[in-house]
Amino acid sequence: MSLHPAELGDLTPSDPNRRQGVLARYHLDLPLLVGLLLLSTYGLVVLYSASGQDIGQVERQLLRFLLAFGVMVGVAQIRPDQLRRWSPWLYLVGTLLLVLVLVIGDVGKGAQRWLDLGVIRFQPSEMVKLAVPMMLAWYLYDKPLAPSVRHLGVAVVLMAVPVLLIAKQPDLGTSLLVASAGVFVLFLAGISWQLIAGLFTAAAAAAPIAWHFMRDYQKQRVLTFLDPEKDPLGAGYHIIQSKIAIGSGGLWGKGWLNGTQSQLDFLPERHTDFIFAVLAEELGLVGVSLLLALYLFIILRGLYIATRAQDTYGRLLAGSLTLVFFVYLLVNVGMVSGLLPVVGVPLPLISYGGTSLVTLMAGFGMLMSIHTHRKLLPR
Amino acid sequence: MQIKDHIREEQAFLGRAVVSGLLVIMALLALGARLFQLQVVEHDHFTTLSKDNRVKLRPLPPTRGLIYDRSGVLLAQNRPAYSLELIPEQVKDVEGTLERLSRYIEIDADDRERFDRLRRRKRRFDSVPIRVNLDPEEAARFAVVRHLFPGVDIKAQLLRHYPFAAATSHLLGYVGRISTRDLETIDTSNYAGTSHIGKTGLEKSYEAVLHGEVGVQQVEVNSVGRVVRVLEETPPEPGQDLHLHLDIGLQRIALEALGDYNGAVVAMDPRNGGILALASKPGYNPNLFVEGISRRDYKALQDNHDRPLYDRALRGQYPPGSTIKPFIGLAGLETGTIRYDTTYYCPGYFQLPGHEHKYRDWKKSGHGPVDLDIAITQSCDVFYYKLAHNMGIDAMSSYLANFGFGRRTGIDLVGESRGILPSREWKRRNKHQPWYPGETIIAGIGQGYFLTTPLQLAAATAAIANGGHLVQPHVVDYLQTRGSKERIPIPRHDEPIPVVSQADWDDVRVAMEHVVQGARGTARRIRSVAYHMAGKTGTAQVFTVGQEEEYEEEKVSHKNRDHALFIAYAPTEDPQIAIAVVVENGGHGGTTAAPVARKVMDAWLLPRLYGSDAKIANDVTDAPTTSTPRDGT
Structure with a gap:
């Protein structure tokens, strides 16, 4: 097959002859960028109220956003084939660091997630959130899809090692997120529906093993979910109060800064994990719908980018990252509205705090890179 | 061999992506339905709850x-x-x-x-x-003007x-x-x-x-x-x-006995591992930390050259020096390297066959013919150089491991140091070097890589005292819930040390008794008539003396003076207390560390042996106070 240069010139975004916008030059995807900016602005507005009108907290969060968006832009400049080539190394380093953290944690006799690098403290499990889908996508990149049983077996092992290491830390929330990232890659790679049904059964069977890995306080949380009365000061009380906050918000809400549940300190963790309840109380179902619509827009754009990606690696990675973003949303809102147990997962781009923010935005940077570095191939 | 079919895979992916999108939408609709239920259907119910939400936990x-x-x-x-x-x-x-x-x-x-x-x-x-x-x-002063300060309270x-x-x-x-x-x-x-x-x-x-x-x-x-x-x-x-288990009186006596020196005293009951005193000097005022120590106070503690924050009893690692000799002597007997009456000649130095280097004895003129009893009582180095050389590092370190050297004792306190029990394996792993014969020689007198904590020394001494039980030291005896009489004991742990011959152990114990009670023992000056004590002096080098030079105390600055060590237990017929003393820069084990142990033992044993009121003639027997030789290395 031969390509005609003129044909290329018309359609390739990187063609120097074509007049380029700033966005294209910096490999940014306009719809995704707009969605993320709107969502984070919304987040700052809600945070101002949730923090008890503490402008200092809003400023600190804004700084984190700036850093995270900077990381996103930086990552977007890396070509997808480079990302692919780095994948196994990133995975290897991430897994080794997880082992290291466990060893140091053993010495310190307690839960250990951080690695102190002197200047910064760094959580290797965050790195692994990206490294696992990258690794699986790298592994399946040149394999015929749907994957054979052997390839699937290798992929499951690749996924399970870091997941178990994180669960041992113990950080159940993060290990579930990492596991879901891997599962999404396999799902998108086209494993058969029978297998999916089988995996569900296996997961149910593995629950007792997971129970064995849990620390006492985690077991406590699961028990609390099953019987909220057991822990009236902790999670049970949290859920009761957050349901009151959401329900009393009604269709239009009590008004920004006017939520009684939020402002009078009935709501726990109101600026972090439970910030959704503040939003629902003060801005009502309308505000909630706007939030969910923004999320939906970002997710659909992400999936679209995945379908337009040009190789298996880009497709699987972009699809998995997008769906993990959705899992954050689902787990957090499910928890706050009393549908799911209390797991410490933040509401992405809305909750106060920065550990997972940088990782999420780096993931969006990869999506942008995958979308904007495409070359035309004959169809 | 399957081949990638790009077009088909792309379509398959598209299918999965669409399914994902639909699942996402369905899940969002489910969330939306839940929120609709809470915010619209049950809105009135929750509004009532919210208005009545006057109850806080x-x-x-x-x-x-x-x-x-x-x-x-x-x-x-x-x-x-x-x-x-x-x-x-x-x-x-x-x-x-x-x-x-x-x-x-x-x-x-x-x-x-x-x-x-x-x-x-x-x-x-x-x-x-x-x-x-x-x-x-101050509280009263504020109470008067409290109404002027809304939002401020006591x-x-x-x-x-x-x-x-x-x-x-x-x-x-x-x-x-x-x-x-x-x-x-x-x-x-x-x-x-x-x-x-x-x-x-x-x-x-x-x-x-x-x-x-x-x-x-x-x-x-x-x-x-x-x-x-x-x-x-x-x-x-x-x-x-x-x-x-700790006795605060004994703890204070131990600290007082150290005088102006820095150091550590660990006293334990050899029968059950209970810690009777665990003293590290200098200490600090922990009350400063309770309400947040000021930066200035903290800096002062950190910059203090005596390092008051450092727990010498648990974390301090010192070469055991001659205090290791009873253990190595026992190793020699139990491994069959020597017998109790085996005699080595001490000319004042030892040379490895075919080597020039002279390993010196602390006594320049030598001890002459020396058996194990004399080697322990007078702390002869040459005897131990030869014993270590004949036994070899492998047998020596594997026997000493029985006494807990080189690993944590497992005391119920955090931050304990491991110490170092030198071995081929240890050196390969930590220094990436092979073992040299000369290193065996100096390990024989507790120098070289050898490091122990005062706690380890006390636990090992207790094991000699109780006849072969490495009891895990612990500070807490039992727990008690307030208002309840029930005592919840702390589980104890005891590792038996294999005894080849009971006679070997008795021989070493007798030699240790001679160190204190014998006429030529290095700790004879602390001899007591009220009870019999068994012990061993030791000196840990801080400063290395050159091959032909001699250590002269007066010429060495205080900071570089040797650490004085002493281990002991008493009474010898029924040991109730085992002790390890380290006096930093104290010089001789016999002159500075042993008297500390004596004071602690007196305080513990006299009331127990004779009742608290008994007045006993317990003065130190007049030992010749001629200029003291350097007690072992």
Whole structure:
């Protein structure tokens, strides 16, 4: 097959002859960028109220956003084939660091997630959130899809090692997120529906093993979910109060800064994990719908980018990252509205705090890179 | 071999992506339905709940368990303390308020620093301490003008206090404010309302039992969130009290006995591993840490050359020097390398066959013919050079491992050091070098890579005293719930050391007795007529002396003087106490470390052997006080 240069010139975004916008030059995807900016602005507005009108907290969060968006832009400049080539190394380093953290944690006799690098403290499990889908996508990149049983077996092992290491830390929330990232890659790679049904059964069977890995306080949380009365000061009380906050918000809400549940300190963790309840109380179902619509827009754009990606690696990675973003949303809102147990997962781009923010935005940077570095191939 | 079919795969992916998109939409619709149910269908119900939401739950922190010594003396207590606190949300002008407050109550720079630091960490409606530990007069002064300061109030709370301060600092440790790091490891709902957590020492290792279980109080609040009345209450369960083996009197005597020297004294009961005294000098005042130590005080502690924060008893690692000789002698007997009457000739030095280097004895003229008893009693080095050379490093280090050298004793305190038991394996792993024969020679007198903690030495001595049981040392005897008579004992752990021949052990014990009770023993000056003690002196080099030079105490600066060591147990017929003493830069084991052990033993044994009122002639037998030789290396 031969390509005609003129044909290329018309359609390739990187063609120097074509007049380029700033966005294209910096490999940014306009719809995704707009969605993320709107969502984070919304987040700052809600945070101002949730923090008890503490402008200092809003400023600190804004700084984190700036850093995270900077990381996103930086990552977007890396070509997808480079990302692919780095994948196994990133995975290897991430897994080794997880082992290291466990060893140091053993010495310190307690839960250990951080690695102190002197200047910064760094959580290797965050790195692994990206490294696992990258690794699986790298592994399946040149394999015929749907994957054979052997390839699937290798992929499951690749996924399970870091997941178990994180669960041992113990950080159940993060290990579930990492596991879901891997599962999404396999799902998108086209494993058969029978297998999916089988995996569900296996997961149910593995629950007792997971129970064995849990620390006492985690077991406590699961028990609390099953019987909220057991822990009236902790999670049970949290859920009761957050349901009151959401329900009393009604269709239009009590008004920004006017939520009684939020402002009078009935709501726990109101600026972090439970910030959704503040939003629902003060801005009502309308505000909630706007939030969910923004999320939906970002997710659909992400999936679209995945379908337009040009190789298996880009497709699987972009699809998995997008769906993990959705899992954050689902787990957090499910928890706050009393549908799911209390797991410490933040509401992405809305909750106060920065550990997972940088990782999420780096993931969006990869999506942008995958979308904007495409070359035309004959169809 | 399958080949990738790109077009088909792309279409398959498209299928999966569409399914994902649909699943996402369905899940969002489900969430939406849930929110619709809460916010529209059940809106009225929740509005009522919200309006009537006058009931808040307040955590009631449990009182922390107390710590008692073996005779019931309180070592860690909870004292009521008044602090002046401010709620930022309720104060319009925080700076101005502090300024006006300082007219009534002194607020210094350290208070300001702590206030600013804590204020950043807390939420606007949390109260932040301005001053802690107000004296009653200050509290009264504020009470008069309280109406002028809305949002500022006096809070009474229980604060940890350590009455013996520095004497128990390393042992008890201290509690401090819960940090973000601590939060990662604790059950936060059980610590709701608790402000302090154990940071070091017993306070940390027994945190789980000392803390207790949080209680809950249902309170009614008014429309702006102020508490109106208490509705219902589940009281907290206080933490359990710790009862120690430790005797605070003995602990203080041990510290006093060290005099102006830095060092450590570990005394334990060889029958059960109970720690009777665990002293490290100098100590620090742990009460400073309870309410947050000021930067200046902390820096002073850190910059202090005597390193008061450093727990010498548990973390200090010293070459055992000659105190290792009884153990190596026992190794020689039990491995069959020597017999009790095996005699080596000591000319004052030892040379490896075919080597020039002279390994010197502390006694330049030599000891002449030496058997094991003389080698221990007079601490002959050459005997041990030869013994180590004949036994070889492998047999030696594997036998010494029985006594717990080179690994943690497993005491119920955090932060214990491992020490080093030199072996081929250890050197390969840590230095990436092969073992050299010369290193075996100096290991034979407890020098070279050999390092032990005072705690390890005490535990090993206890094992000789009790005839072959490496008892795990522990500080806490039992736990007790307040108001209950039941004692919950701490599980004990005991590792038997294989005994090849009981006679070997008896021989070594007799030789150790000669060290103190014999006419030529290196510790003869502490001989007592009231009971018989067995021991061994030792000296750990800080400063290396050149091959042809001689160590002259007067010429060496204080910092470089040798550490003096002494291990002992008594009474020899029925050992009740085993002890290890390290006197930093103390010079000779026999002259500085042994008298410390004698004082501690007297304090412990005399009342037990003769009753507390008995007056006994217990003066040190007049030993010739001629100029003392350097007792072993």
